[in-house]
Amino acid sequence: VFWGVMEKESLHIVVFPWLAFGHMIPFLELSKCLASKGHRISYVSTPRNLQRLPKIPQNLTPFISLIPLPLPSHDEIPPNAESTMDMSSDKVQFLKKAYDGLQQPLSQFLETTSPVVDWIIYDFSSHWLPPIAEKLGIRKAFFSTFKASSFSFFGPALNMMDDGGTTWANPENLTKPREWIPFPNPIVYKLHEAKAILGGAQKNASGVSDLLRIGHSINGCDLMAVRSCTEVEAEYLQLLEKLHGKPVVPVGLLPISTQDEGGGEEDGTWQSIKDWLDKHRNGTVVYVALGSEVAPPQDQITELALGLEMSQMPFLWAWRKPAGGSVELPDGFEERTRDRGLVWTKWAPQPRILSDNSVGAFLTHSGWSSIIEGLQFGRPLIMVPFAVDQGLNARVMAAKKVGFEIARNDEDGSFTRTSVAESLKMLLQDEITGTIYRREAKKMSGIIGNKNLQSHYVDEFEQHLQAGNR
Structure with a gap:
């Protein structure tokens, strides 16, 4: 001693x-x-x-x-x-x-x-x-x-x-x-x-x-x-x-530090995503990722896609086709949204994407890891929970005003493209609501990013x- x-x-x-x-x-x-x-x-x-x-x-x-x-x-x-x-x-x-x-x-x-x-x-x-x-x-x-x-x-x-x-x-x-x-x-x-x-x-x-x-x-x-x-x-x-x-x-x-997440350097993944993000103004892109564990049903993926389309907002969707499932994006969706949407089907460097200033909101399944990553960079959440603890996480985050849930049918969990588009607009276009949620998300980033x-x-x-x- x-x-x-x-x-x-x-x-x-x-x-x-x-x-x-x-x-x-x-x-x-x-x-x-x-x-x-x-x-x-x-x-x-x-x-x-x-x-x-x-x-x-x-x-x-x-x-x-x-x-x-x-x-x-x-x-x-x-x-x-x-x-x-x-x-x-x-x-x-x-x-x-x-x-x-x-x-x-x-x-x-x-x-x-x-x-x-x-x-x-x-x-x-x-x-x-x-x-x-x-x-x-x-x-x-x-x-x-x-x-x-x-x-x-x-x-x-x-x-x-x-x-x-x-x-x-x-x-x-x-x-x-x-x-x-x-x-x-x-x-x-x-x-x-x-x-x-x-x-x-x-x-x-x-x-x-x-x-x-x-x-x-x-x-x-x-x-x-x-x-x-x-x-x-x-x-x-x-x-x-x-x-x-x-x-x-x-x-x-x-x-996770953005340097630590690995991958993407060798094959130019990050560079091509970054080039796309750079074309958009700060805080205007919706980043969409629903995790790797749970496959949402086809009708919910369809409504989500058509809601993104209806909102007219720029989006980057990290789309992983679920294993053993037959869920597809709606016919013609990618073509119709090509001018402002990017559907990324390979591995996506999520922390890097979320750290980019063009991203204004994170549409997430509300897994705890994803919530931490979104709030680490002060991105308010649009939440569509599917399984296990995700719904409980979403309730707490909504109460903290760092995000809100897409309105759904209580009995069967279904939601409509309109409720998706409305949620996006509320967070990114309604000045009063958007300001509150951005402020609270920023506070949280002061804790997570410290x-x-x-x-x-x-x-x-x-x-x-x-x-x-x-």
Whole structure:
């Protein structure tokens, strides 16, 4: 000990995310933050997913090892499919079954790798992992890629381990505020979302429900890390501690730096997008991206496209045709909008696009990663949530006035081209409304884009890991 500073020990941390890029990327960002402090990271996933991750910066490659575990095959999983984006959503239950087959090879890795493993940071899907780590004397951190407010909706872990108990007995229950959130809050599902999410409380082909997975993953951890910060949701982070009786540590929002996202340089992707954006005035382009996980139904894609057309506004749509689906853009849409719209079908460098001053709004499915990326650059949101936590995120963001939801039918979730066009016009052409939302989004960018503030959260998380290891 010198001047009261304790010698910092370097830890060996294993990281094991669920097989969805919306999980793998935040787990990688957290890994990079810890590696930059001199800790050794073993990032475990399946071979093809590891190949598709963004390149690790050269200064960190000595600290991060990518550990491939082959995914057990399953008749229902298409060949070479290893992530949720490689298959239609009805097949994901079989991916969970295959993922559970990684239990044996992962245990073997944890037992035999050197140096010995100090901590494992794992995801909701690995409900079987805590007892294995416990037996090997490895400390366990459950990392939630959901925001604390959305996560608090699911209630205490014991309730989840019971497949949600009576709370999840019918969809109407999920449209009412949770009794365990002791302050006024907007966190409820709309009826169409509640019907869709109900399956999360039912056993699927993997033999267990998603809720049960989450419950056991939390119940077995030593520490719960959350992709969040107190400036955004202090009261929900405190509530999670009360609900679960575990230390809850916000790791910050892990914003992606535009240099770090990799790809696009070699093939001129960014240059051709940038040339297109440069033709437009500041704050006039709508950037549209609906994530890689969920395929919206054809009628909603059609209305979205025709709403963009009706609005007469310039737009850049990062369009990924969903795996295993037959969803198409409407006939003639691209030709008719060619003078002011760009449909980009290859990989899109999203943070770079959002950082460009021509972008005035972000039309998003409201996944937490996308919300963070949009608000990091002060872009107000037009939200059209489709699955899991997206609706809950959208309610909170609307309450904060950083974005609003496209008006939809409560029963079936449908919306019209008119409601799409009206939302766009309200945000980009109505001066009073637009000013409010831009101002609030800008405030949020002061939190997310504040590097010192965000890295301070990683420092605190590191201190928890060091302390837990003594």
